[in-house]
Amino acid sequence: GAVVSQHPSRVICKSGTSVKIECRSLDFQATTMFWYRQFPKQSLMLMATSNEGSKATYEQGVEKDKFLINHASLTLSTLTVTSAHPEDSSFYICSARVPYGLEGSDTQYFGPGTRLTVL
């Protein structure tokens, strides 16, 4: 149980275009999802916290207009990188949390990640 998927696993796009990444909780409803960014040989950095039905909370230094997050349902959150540039190339990882009170709610379950390359 507690499986999280991401789509696509890899994407290459041209500079100036927008890219959407999907994060789905496959066997549970996730009221909260998180988006991380991982640079090569570096740690995961939390970008934003996404709550179903409300606006995402962004970490300091993350441009909310560049990284649009939508959490429209209990099983789907999307991250859209708008007007992507080469410096946005990175590995983007999402995680999801089981609602409080349910088994497993003390843990974040991670997706496999999406490799974004902007040319």
Add this chain to the structure above:
Amino acid sequence: AQSVTQPDIHITVSEGASLELRCNYSYGATPYLFWYVQSPGQGLQLLLKYFSGDTLVQGIKGFEAEFKRSQSSFNLRKPSVHWSDAAEYFCAVGAGDFGNEKLTFGTGTRLTIIP
């Protein structure tokens, strides 16, 4: 603000040998601590977690970790490694009411297993 330090970037261990991966944290209150493993093409998998109680925590795949408050450490151990343990290991500290809100990760330790 919380922080996590994993002093070892890369560790090489022979198959069957014991393993210890170091993790030091900085957090103002009682920490929620986690160890995750990341394999290529797969998401981070939770190995074990510490919230309170017994300071020696048992996890999956034969891993254990010991919380030492006096040393601000949460080192991961395994008595005998297998080739399949080769991966990237991340220590993390969690904030929030249940420690699962803002996870702060260390930079990771890459484990290589030699025959």
